[in-house]
Amino acid sequence: MTQKETKTENKQEEELRIGAFICECGINIAGAVDCYAVADYISTLPNVTTSVVNKYTCSDAGQAEIKKAIKDLNLNRVLVASCTPKTHEPIFRACVEEAGVNPYLFEFVNIREHCSWIHMWEKEDATEKAKELVRMGVARAALLEPLESSEVPVTDAALVIGAGVTGMQAALDIADMGHKVYLVEQGPSIGGKMAQLDKTFPTNDCSICILGPKMVEVARNKNIEIMSYSEVVEVDGYVGNFKAKIKHKPRYLDINECTGCGLCTEKCPVEVPYTEFNEGIGARKAIYTPFPQAVPLRALVDKSICIDCGACIKACERGAIDMDQKETFSELDIGVIVVTAGFDVYDPEPKNEFGFGLYDNVITTMEFERLINASGPTMGKVVRPSDVKPPKRIGFVQCVGSRDKNSHIYCSSFCCMASLKNAQLLKEKYPDTEVYIMYMDMRTPFRMYEEYYNRARNMGIRFIRGRPAEVTENEDHNIIARIEDTLTNEIVNLELDLMVLSVGAVAPESTETVRQILKVSKAADGFMMEAHPKLKPVDTTLDGIFIGGMTQGPKDIPYSISQGSACAARATRFLAQGKALTEGITTKVDKDICVGCGVCVPMCPFQALSLENDKLKILTALCKGCGTCVAACPTGALEQSHFKNEQLLAQVKNVFAYGEV
Amino acid sequence: MTDLNLNFEPNILTFCCNWCSYAGADLAGVSRLQYPTNNRIVRVMCSSRIEPTFILEAFKEGADGVLITGCHIGDCHYIEGNEHTDERMKDMVNALERMGLGERLHLEWVSAAEGKKFQETMINFVDKIKALGPSPLEHKRVE
Secondary structure, X not given: OXXXXXXXXXXXXXXXXXXXXXXXXXXXOOOOOOHHHHHXXXXXXXXXXXXXXXXOOOOHHHHHHHHHHHHHHOOOEEEEEEOOHHHHHHHHHHHHHHOOOOHHHEEEEEOHHHHHOOOOOOHHHHHHHHHHHHHHHHHHHHOOOOOOOEEEEOOOEEEEEOOOHHHHHHHHHHHHOOOEEXXXXXXXXXXXXXXHOOXXXXXXXXXXXXXXXXXXHHHHOOOEEEEOOEEEEEEEEEOOEEEEEEEEOOOOEOOOOOOOOOHHHHHOOOEEOOOOOOOOOOOEEOEEOOOOOOOOOOOEEOOOOOOOXXXXXXXXOOOOEOOOOOOEEEEEEEOEEEEOOOOEEOOOOOOOHHHEOOEOOEEEHHHHHHHHOOOOOOOOOOOOOOOOOOOOEEEEEEEEOOOOOOOOOOOOOOHHHHHHHHHHHHHHHOOOOEEEEEEOOOOOXXXXXHHHHHHHHHOOOEEEEOOOOEEEEOOOOOEEEEEEEOOOOEEEEXXXXXXXXXXXXXXXXXXXXXXXXXXOOEOOOOOEOOOEOOOEOOEOOOOOEEEOHHHHOOOOHHHHHHHHHHHHHHHHHHHHHOEEEEOOOOEEEOOOOOOOOOOOHHHOOOOOEEEEOOEEEEOOOXXXXXXXXXXXXXOOOEEEOOOOXXXXXXXXXXXXOEEOO | OOOXXXXXXXXXXXXXXXXXXXXXXHHXXXXXXXXXXXXXXXXXXOHHHOOHHHHHHHHHOOOOEEEEEEOOOOOOOOOOHHHHHHHHHHXXXXXXXXXXXXXXXXXXXXXXXXXXHHHHHHHHHHHHHHHHOOOOOOOEEOO
């Protein structure tokens, strides 16, 4: 293929002077694409003033070269052919703007992710493809028009969704920097899963002893407004100007009057053999406080079992109970949003994995955490469910619901350490107990974790490399696990009094609901997806929305807290500046062409369009620039800036090297 | 299957939405998932921006196949843009069928996390168009 004229209809008066910069990206692009051949070809196209190759266009030197060329050659369009606009467009837009070119006169062509990296061994074809991709870009660049980003004010308030340890940390950090925080938690207390744990690795601190003070600190902070037992149901708007609708579920009592004294619970005659906080173990009343350290320490009524006897109403000295309470809603103006909505543990019951759900003495890690916890249903005495006797032989099975093609392929990362911790606690508490860990690989990165593993070995905990292939129960309700020990190549029939399944983390349904409300991308593992796996680990592709902790994927407590702080720092940038830039890409109408048919009006999901006196009115502040209405317009009166028909058609018309027949 | 013309390398034009499928194509690249070089991508903010003209123009320009990609239903960055895409593309396929091009337009939802799916979609679509042979519209390759 040789030269072909770019088919553009240039309506502009000004002489076009396009500078094309082809990036080698070391060998990332140059390894498969002959960048010099691309640059040579591009230099032959109309309107191209200069076409050069850079080793790394995004480097200081590369950017300096762009700026110098703009100045020396009086360029009025700049094209960079390198990686993806998702990460690098803002960098180059800022670069050309500094040299006096409107940022929307910059065109980006992706010849790395969409060319060199996917055609690593087809150098000739990849080079031809790169030429065509850049040719499309040149045609489009010729038709680009300057646009202005608008500066919008930022409401000085943050919404933190989920008040586990990550959300609490994010809320505290934002509040301590002087900004208002609404901390929304779907459960009746803040604290999350960490409040249920017994000890935490690798220092074996008592979990609630280090979390409790933090919960109190959150409650005391004047900038934080806790909205417990509440859910986010709607979010509209954009960075700096979100509107969130929060549903407050009825507790059936006045939270301002209740003191959490517990008299109502004492008098309540209805008992149900189930407790949320203790993972189902033990019993609670129809009116109850979630757990002794709950924040807010307030009761709530389980209406599904309440018999309306009125005993609690009589018992409450402050008249706080209101059985007719209805759900209420608040509307909040928000500048930034942090999602720290946590996780669920994997449920092995539907498939009865390792006998769970079939045999009483097979339990999960979370149930074990409550059993060994001093404030748990057994006051910390470890007993087995079938006969409430202390078990003498306990085995932990690793990777249940993790690293498994049949459930979740990913490693949940905290379970090895969690089982090492629980095994050590057992050995400390009951030194004559036999403790086994059945594993595939023990994974213990990070400071003091490998040492923790060695400590477990030295305590006499037995490690079996292999997981039960068959689990049965004998007449004493003991568990018989048949395992191939892959280190000794022996089949072991292990008789256990109690078997604990080390269940992994999964993305909860409630997180999926929040994700769909906010339109954050979902990663392959079901958790929310960050903007960049390395450079933007807590950002999303949406300005002003951040994700942290388990919401972004499985991780342990120290990592979660780091992400909570990271979210706070990233989010507070907008609050501290008090302003944000929004994209200049919006829909515009040509009033002379528009016939006021109204076809476009119902197309807009943001209510930016309306008819007034048979003419279309666009509220640009509401327009998010999707272009749905433009494609629907039968007269061609609507156009989407930066993605105008002629700009897109210029790409289409220049893609293949064909002429007219 | 029709006779495969082994020397036939189809021209494929793909429209990607900015939020999901373009990022899915990026992920295929980052993951070094190799696929045939036949494909060229045009980025739009939302798949609902794609007008029938763009598709007709692509065929007119020598495309042997056109692929429309966007976010999964329920995941659209603009709430329901892809639902409009879905509707419009069904009409478009019907219209193209009358021109003998119906099978050459394909719609696929690819999320930002589905690099593998992007690769597989490309491989399958190129195979399908190879089996169909060159577009019945006449073109003259510029030499």
